[in-house]
Amino acid sequence: MVTLKVAIQKSGRLSEKSLDLIAECDIKLSQGKRKLISVSDDFPIEVLFLRDDDIPKYVSDGVADLGIVGENEVLEKQKEVKVIKRLGFAHCRLSLAIPQDDVYSGISWFQGKRIATSYPRILDGFLKKNGINARIEEISGSVEIATGIGLADSIFDIVSSGSTLISNRLKEVEVVCHSEAVIIAGLALSNEKKKTLNDFIFRTDTVQRSKGNKYILLNAPNDKLEKIISILPGMKSPTIMPLYEKGWSSLHSVVNEKEFWSIVGELKENGAEGILVIPIEKMIV
Ligand code: PRT
Numbered sequence: 110m111v112t113l114k115v116a117i118q119k120s121g122r123l124s125e126k127s128l129d130l131i132a133e134c135d136i137k138l139s140q141g142k143r144k145l146i147s148v149s150d151d152f153p154i155e156v157l158f159l160r161d162d163d164i165p166k167y168v169s170d171g172v173a174d175l176g177i178v179g180e181n182e183v184l185e186k187q188k189e190v191k192v193i194k195r196l197g198f199a200h201c202r203l204s205l206a207i208p209q210d211d212v213y214s215g216i217s218w219f220q221g222k223r224i225a226t227s228y229p230r231i232l233d234g235f236l237k238k239n240g241i242n243a244r245i246e247e248i249s250g251s252v253e254i255a256t257g258i259g260l261a262d263s264i265f266d267i268v269s270s271g272s273t274l275i276s277n278r279l280k281e282v283e284v285v286c287h288s289e290a291v292i293i294a295g296l297a298l299s300n301e302k303k304k305t306l307n308d309f310i311f312r313t314d315t316v317q318r319s320k321g322n323k324y325i326l327l328n329a330p331n332d333k334l335e336k337i338i339s340i341l342p343g344m345k346s347p348t349i350m351p352l353y354e355k356g357w358s359s360l361h362s363v364v365n366e367k368e369f370w371s372i373v374g375e376l377k378e379n380g381a382e383g384i385l386v387i388p389i390e391k392m393i394v
């Protein structure tokens with residue numbers, strides 16, 4: 110298989126989880142993190158460690174074939190790349206925020222105002238769509254202090270818990286878009302590279318599917334099995350095996366971690382005993 114070059118963030122909010130994903134795919138990288146390039150002996154992959162802002166460009170230029178990056182950077186950079194998979198981590202939103210004490214009258218509040226941001230393109234698109242004429246002050250970091258130092262009347266920035274806004278006496282008034290980590294790919298991958306890509310995506314799908322799911326084993330009297338099966342939301346039909354003790358069976362199935370706590374009481378009420386819940390490492394359907 111042809112080697113695939115994957116760009117991930119060198120250091121920051123996405124780096125650890127990106128490396129975890131690669132490791133969970135059973136791909137071991139040759140060198141420690143924080144190097145410029147790492148290779149793997151057991152999968153045709155080369156990992157490039159870059160700044161997240163640069164990843165869409167490197168992928169569209171073909172320097173890297175794939176990238177793991179925040180969707181916000183993809184939307185902002187407007188490079189020729191396609192999002193091929195959402196990864197379910199680094200969730201955040203891009204929002205407009207104004208000083209806490211200002212009365213917010215709706216989107217027209219922004220008419221004629223100065224808005225500081227590191228995401229001028231996304232903001233510009235939003236303002237145009239809403240017919241707002243405002244001045245965008247592009248800055249590369251510490252956007253949240255822009256109103257306090259008199260650089261702008263409001264800000265447009267990433268919000269996660271909202272505590273940065275609160276500690277800077279700002280309030281979130283418009284959510285413009287949501288973001289999470291995604292895998293992006295270049296538009297012109299060779300067929301050979303696509304094969305490696307499919308293999309890599311298959312592995313990531315397998316890892317993601319297993320997350321949040323648990324293998325459940327329990328014992329139950331045979332006359333209660335039907336009821337217990339109707340409680341279990343399982344993947345397909347559960348496996349039933351007879352126990353040595355007559356009239357009893359062992360039932361095996363897969364449950365979602367979140368659902369487990371809401372059904373465990375009902376399982377017990379209906380005669381389930383010796384319930385075991387075991388982590389699943391890989392799940393292939
Ligand atoms: O050095 P490099 O350029 O690679 O890194 P960076 O500093 O630009 O990015 P980094 O590591 O801060 O973030 C990488 C990606 O993580 C972002 O592009 C988003 O996709 C995602 N992400 C998720 C976040 C946040 N959550 C987040 N909370 N990125 C930044 N923040 C910052 C935000 O800028 C603000 O200052 O956290 C603050 C807000 O957080 P709350 O929780 O106080 O609301």
Ligand code: ZN
Nearest residue numbers: 160161162163
């Ligand atoms: Zn960055």
